[in-house]
Amino acid sequence: MNTTERWNKIVEHFNKHFNDKEEVIQNLWENIFIEFFGYSMFGEEIERHRNIRIGSTERVITDIIIKDGDSDLFIVELKQHNLSRSSAMELQLMSYLKQLRLDTGILVCNKIYVYDYDYSKGDDEQDYAVIEFKADNPNGVQFIEMFSKGAFKKSAVEEFIRSQNKSLEKIACIKNELTSELVIDLLKTHFADKYGATEFDKVIEHFNITITPKYASTARTVVERKPNQTEEIRCWIRKIINEAKVRGDEYVDIIAEDIKRNKFNDAETVQVCNAMNSIMKNEYRGEILNQPPSGLSTTLKIRYYFKGECFVSDMSNKISSSEAIRLCRDNGLDISKNKTFASRNKTSPKFWANPSVNFLQRDWWLILNDFRQNTLFVFMIPANTLTKSHVLVRSDKPHLIDLTINCDDNSFEDSRSKIKFATWFVKKIEY
Numbered sequence: 306m307n308t309t310e311r312w313n314k315i316v317e318h319f320n321k322h323f324n325d326k327e328e329v330i331q332n333l334w335e336n337i338f339i340e341f342f343g344y345s346m347f348g349e350e351i352e353r354h355r356n357i358r359i360g361s362t363e364r365v366i367t368d369i370i371i372k373d374g375d376s377d378l379f380i381v382e383l384k385q386h387n388l389s390r391s392s393a394m395e396l397q398l399m400s401y402l403k404q405l406r407l408d409t410g411i412l413v414c415n416k417i418y419v420y421d422y423d424y425s426k427g428d429d430e431q432d433y434a435v436i437e438f439k440a441d442n443p444n445g446v447q448f449i450e451m452f453s454k455g456a457f458k459k460s461a462v463e464e465f466i467r468s469q470n471k472s473l474e475k476i477a478c479i480k481n482e483l484t485s486e487l488v489i490d491l492l493k494t495h496f497a498d499k500y501g502a503t504e505f506d507k508v509i510e511h512f513n514i515t516i517t518p519k520y521a522s523t524a525r526t527v528v529e530r531k532p533n534q535t536e537e538i539r540c541w542i543r544k545i546i547n548e549a550k551v552r553g554d555e556y557v558d559i560i561a562e563d564i565k566r567n568k569f570n571d572a573e574t575v576q577v578c579n580a581m582n583s584i585m586k587n588e589y590r591g592e593i594l595n596q597p598p599s600g601l602s603t604t605l606k607i608r609y610y611f612k613g614e615c616f617v618s619d620m621s622n623k624i625s626s627s628e629a630i631r632l633c634r635d636n637g638l639d640i641s642k643n644k645t646f647a648s649r650n651k652t653s654p655k656f657w658a659n660p661s662v663n664f665l666q667r668d669w670w671l672i673l674n675d676f677r678q679n680t681l682f683v684f685m686i687p688a689n690t691l692t693k694s695h696v697l698v699r700s701d702k703p704h705l706i707d708l709t710i711n712c713d714d715n716s717f718e719d720s721r722s723k724i725k726f727a728t729w730f731v732k733k734i735e736y
Contacts, residue, residue: 311341312445319438323386330383331368334413338381343454344371350454357404367401371452378457379409386438388414399428408642409462417448421463423642425661429575434469444469463642477537481544485516534572538580541568546589546609556610558594562603575601585609587625624736629672629681636734638683644670647708649677654712655720659705662698665691671726675712681734682717684726697721 315337322333335351344350352370369381382398390412398410402422412418417436436444451461489509496505542559549557561577569577578601585591585607595606626646633640647658656673671684699707709720717726
């Protein structure tokens with residue numbers, strides 16, 4: 306039986322047991338991991354309902370933990386197949402991951418959700434991939450290939466999630482850019498060469514061309530967190546900035562409340578604020594004009610500067626974190642999610658960064674971008690090489706390290722802790 310046939314069998318079992326209770330689902334998926342993924346229950350590679358002692362109490366938590374010897378590989382949380390994913394299910398799985406200090410989790414309900422937990426992010430910011438129970442689904446086939454016995458690699462799971470989310474980001478941008486005006490402009494370009502622009506303008510006056518989503522009036526019975534709505538919001542912000550550029554403006558002010566009212570009234574406030582802050586952090590120089598103590602409110606107001614100040618307008622100036630990581634991977638470096646990216650400050654020869662203290666407990670990649678030299682300096686600090694006592698943390702946020710690394714110092718010394726990061730230098734990449 307090849308991998309596609311194995312996936313199609315799983316789909317058959319999913320449909321057969323669509324309305325069954327969790328007890329039945331538990332037995333079913335234990336057998337699925339035995340039959341189709343190659344794990345052994347007798348070899349103690351499949352552990353069900355582990356008891357974990359928390360304080361003076363003991364409680365059952367995980368449905369399934371897949372193991373390799375004494376090492377836990379990943380957690381599987383099971384729900385009835387007829388249930389849609391909810392935030393409660395998601396938070397339950399993430400709680401288990403954090404308690405067991407694991408990265409990879411699988412939630413099975415009406416779809417399969419694959420998580421790669423990033424300890425530098427909040428629970429509501431975690432990325433995941435979605436796999437539908439459909440025959441011949443290539444994502445389902447890849448799911449078996451990734452999680453089969455002897456094949457599991459966290460890096461493959463990371464890439465699977467990253468690839469799916471990148472595709473969804475592109476789709477979100479296309480949806481935002483697909484307007485009636487764009488269609489008319491494209492039609493005009495097509496017909497103008499053949500018949501003339503003036504003639505086209507006269508003809509188009511007699512037509513109404515509108516772009517609306519299919520099934521837009523259909524009521525949704527289930528509301529789930531939209532996995533890529535933050536990226537849709539970022540696309541919309543970029544569109545507003547580009548419109549301001551065309552007008553010749555030097556900056557534009559954007560308020561979270563306006564984003565919700567004008568375009569994304571169903572978006573969560575945290576998604577809007579995260580999108581606004583990420584644009585300021587990674588793409589355009591920004592100034593926060595109004596921000597509540599929590600930092601997450603519809604009153605958040607940011608001014609984006611772009612006349613001669615775009616952070617990533619081209620590769621010869623500055624590059625974004627994702628572009629830097631791609632360059633590292635193109636140069637043979639297997640950058641993990643435990644990473645920090647910092648660019649040279651425009652007015653001071655410093656790299657400023659605030660990585661999580663938790664990074665010290667794992668292999669930690671530090672990527673410094675000197676845009677004046679068009680060069681990335683890459684470092685890898687092995688797990689537990691540094692401890693919290695070696696670094697200085699922010700007084701207002703003690704869970705974050707406060708780094709100020711000198712740009713023009715070959716030792717790459719942090720001026721605060723006096724740590725010389727050149728000790729862990731890996732590679733210099735010119736772009």
